[in-house]
Amino acid sequence: MSQDKIAKIREKIDEADKLIIKSLAIRLSLMEEVAKCKDPDNIRDFKREIEIKENITLWAKKNNIDPDFIKDLYVKIMAENLKKLKEILQK
Numbered sequence: 640m641s642q643d644k645i646a647k648i649r650e651k652i653d654e655a656d657k658l659i660i661k662s663l664a665i666r667l668s669l670m671e672e673v674a675k676c677k678d679p680d681n682i683r684d685f686k687r688e689i690e691i692k693e694n695i696t697l698w699a700k701k702n703n704i705d706p707d708f709i710k711d712l713y714v715k716i717m718a719e720n721l722k723k724l725k726e727i728l729q730k
Contacts, residue, residue, distance in 0.1 A: 663716065667723050674727040682724055688717065 692710060699709040 670720055670723045671727055674724055679728045682728060
């Protein structure tokens with residue numbers, strides 16, 4: 640494979656990475672809206688967390704991505720969302 644072709648593919652990978660980061664930023668910013676609706680003493684919604692895990696497993700399978708990889712990734716995403724939610728509610 641030529642270096643030019645590799646460079647073009649890498650540009651596409653960089654664009655995909657930008658989309659991932661932008662999507663994560665949007666997801667985190669939505670925590671502000673969620674925080675307005677949450678009881679500060681009961682911020683975790685375990686039913687919703689189970690629903691998310693079921694959804695991401697399905698979406699991963701439909702896109703030929705290892706569901707365990709996505710679940711592991713979402714553990715980090717959801718932890719960051721919870722951290723953000725707590726920060727907002729403490730203000």
